[in-house]
Amino acid sequence: MTNHKEALRAKAESRSALIGIVGMGYVGLPLAAEMAQAGYTVLGFDVSQRVVDTINAGVSHVQDVPTERLAGFVKAKKIAATTDLTRMKEPDCIAICVPTPLSKTRDPDVSYIVAATESVARALRPGQVIVLESTTYPGTTRELMLPALQKGGLEVGKDFFLAFSPERVDPGNPRFNTRNTPKVIGGITPACTEVTRALYAPAIETLVTVASPEAAELVKLLENTFRSVNIGLVNEMAIVCDKLGVDVWDVINAAATKPFGFMKFTPGPGVGGHCIPLDPHYLAWKMRTLNYRTRFIELAGEINAEMPEYWVSKVVDALNDAKKAVRGSTVLVVGVAYKKDIDDLRESPALDIMRLLERRGATVQYHDPYIAKVDEDGMTLTSLPLTAQTLRQADCTVIVTDHSTLDYALVARESQAMVDTRHVLADRKAR
Ligand SMILES: NC(=O)c1ccc[n+]([C@@H]2O[C@H](COP(=O)([O-])OP(=O)(O)OC[C@H]3O[C@@H](n4cnc5c(N)ncnc54)[C@H](O)[C@@H]3O)[C@@H](O)[C@H]2O)c1
Numbered sequence: 304m305t306n307h308k309e310a311l312r313a314k315a316e317s318r319s320a321l322i323g324i325v326g327m328g329y330v331g332l333p334l335a336a337e338m339a340q341a342g343y344t345v346l347g348f349d350v351s352q353r354v355v356d357t358i359n360a361g362v363s364h365v366q367d368v369p370t371e372r373l374a375g376f377v378k379a380k381k382i383a384a385t386t387d388l389t390r391m392k393e394p395d396c397i398a399i400c401v402p403t404p405l406s407k408t409r410d411p412d413v414s415y416i417v418a419a420t421e422s423v424a425r426a427l428r429p430g431q432v433i434v435l436e437s438t439t440y441p442g443t444t445r446e447l448m449l450p451a452l453q454k455g456g457l458e459v460g461k462d463f464f465l466a467f468s469p470e471r472v473d474p475g476n477p478r479f480n481t482r483n484t485p486k487v488i489g490g491i492t493p494a495c496t497e498v499t500r501a502l503y504a505p506a507i508e509t510l511v512t513v514a515s516p517e518a519a520e521l522v523k524l525l526e527n528t529f530r531s532v533n534i535g536l537v538n539e540m541a542i543v544c545d546k547l548g549v550d551v552w553d554v555i556n557a558a559a560t561k562p563f564g565f566m567k568f569t570p571g572p573g574v575g576g577h578c579i580p581l582d583p584h585y586l587a588w589k590m591r592t593l594n595y596r597t598r599f600i601e602l603a604g605e606i607n608a609e610m611p612e613y614w615v616s617k618v619v620d621a622l623n624d625a626k627k628a629v630r631g632s633t634v635l636v637v638g639v640a641y642k643k644d645i646d647d648l649r650e651s652p653a654l655d656i657m658r659l660l661e662r663r664g665a666t667v668q669y670h671d672p673y674i675a676k677v678d679e680d681g682m683t684l685t686s687l688p689l690t691a692q693t694l695r696q697a698d699c700t701v702i703v704t705d706h707s708t709l710d711y712a713l714v715a716r717e718s719q720a721m722v723d724t725r726h727v728l729a730d731r732k733a734r
Pocket of ligand 1: 325326327328330331348350415418437438470578
């Protein structure tokens with residue numbers, strides 16, 4: 304009888320294992336690149352024909368994987384992509400990196416995980432390792448995936464292996480990437496953890512194992528809840544300081560000189576992206592099913608969600624100082640991506656700020672070097688060039704995203720009125 308664990312270990316050693324990645328987006332494509340870099344051959348699966356065609360043409364749609372790098376792997380036949388989900392029987396290891404959004408009622412939408420698991424289950428054969436990487440609530444791997452995968456009669460930990468390993472990629476981070484960010488693994492059985500570790504080890508510098516998939520699922524939720532809560536705290540501190548007439552940045556920068564027991568977080572327009580505003584709700588939802596209310600998560604979510612309204616009130620004040628009403632004024636938003644130096648607009652607080660301003664009758668314009676067009680909820684706008692003329696014709700400029708490449712001296716000089724949600728102007732002056 305084949306010892307699948309040992310066979311997979313040997314395939315990892317010789318890099319002859321075929322790595323399948325389901326969902327070739329912000330998480331899946333960088334993982335594919337690291338697996339290929341380690342010497343594996345990667346077969347990417349995606350339901351989007353456009354994504355598959357782009358990858359097979361050697362063109363990257365994810366900023367963190369330069370096109371030249373991807374093109375090299377595609378040319379060397381180290382990375383290919385397909386929409387043919389029946390080919391899932393081919394890979395030895397399948398990493399699932401599909402989206403985990405929230406529904407309209409802010410409950411977890413695990414339909415993408417369910418769909419991907421069903422595709423994997425239909426093709427499952429002995430000797431495969433399935434790793435869920437999508438952020439989700441504790442219990443997903445064991446309660447949702449395992450029964451579906453076991454339906455065909457294969458035994459977990461012996462015939463096939465199942466683990467959760469959260470992706471921690473921080474898009475646009477110049478220092479930490481998929482390869483050098485330690486990766487957590489929690490398998491259903493010790494053999495599942497071991498095999499996953501063996502397969503990932505050539506591609507990821509540091510692997511950290513935990514006792515179960517639930518622990519691994521919670522690691523990711525703790526990390527993102529930690530950020531959400533601390534951002535919420537510092538945003539509240541910004542409001543407190545504003546009411547007291549104290550410069551919050553003066554306070555934060557001085558507090559950050561404490562060499563222990565303090566970690567610097569900075570206030571801003573709110574939180575955005577696919578992680579911080581969403582992930583804590585996965586945990587809150589799960590705990591609601593157990594009759595427990597996660598109060599920190601809810602409070603931080605509330606405060607962060609109120610920040611766009613706070614900054615719009617600052618625009619109102621700035622216009623008021625110039626004897627102008629919001630209605631009829633032109634407001635230029637500088638930076639709309641959810642954080643600096645990336646091209647991702649998902650959940651960006653800039654969208655809320657723009658919507659709130661439009662609702663009050665302002666004409667909203669924007670500039671973002673990474674986002675050429677905004678087409679959201681009936682708002683269709685094109686990025687304007689950041690010129691003296693663009694700045695001068697607006698009644699107020701709001702800096703929402705502090706992209707590194709922008710000419711903030713020009714913004715400061717030419718704007719009629721200014722609201723700086725990121726403290727970028729003062730920071731640059733101080734340097
Ligand atoms: N983006 C980040 O910074 C980040 C960081 C850490 C973790 N995560 C988590 O990773 C997961 C993926 O996020 P992402 O940002 O890469 O999403 P994404 O939208 O960039 O990519 C997901 C891809 O999956 C494809 N897809 C959807 N359903 C599919 C299916 N059934 N079969 C095959 N392909 C399918 C989509 O077409 C898309 O190309 C989420 O759970 C997210 O929370 C994201």
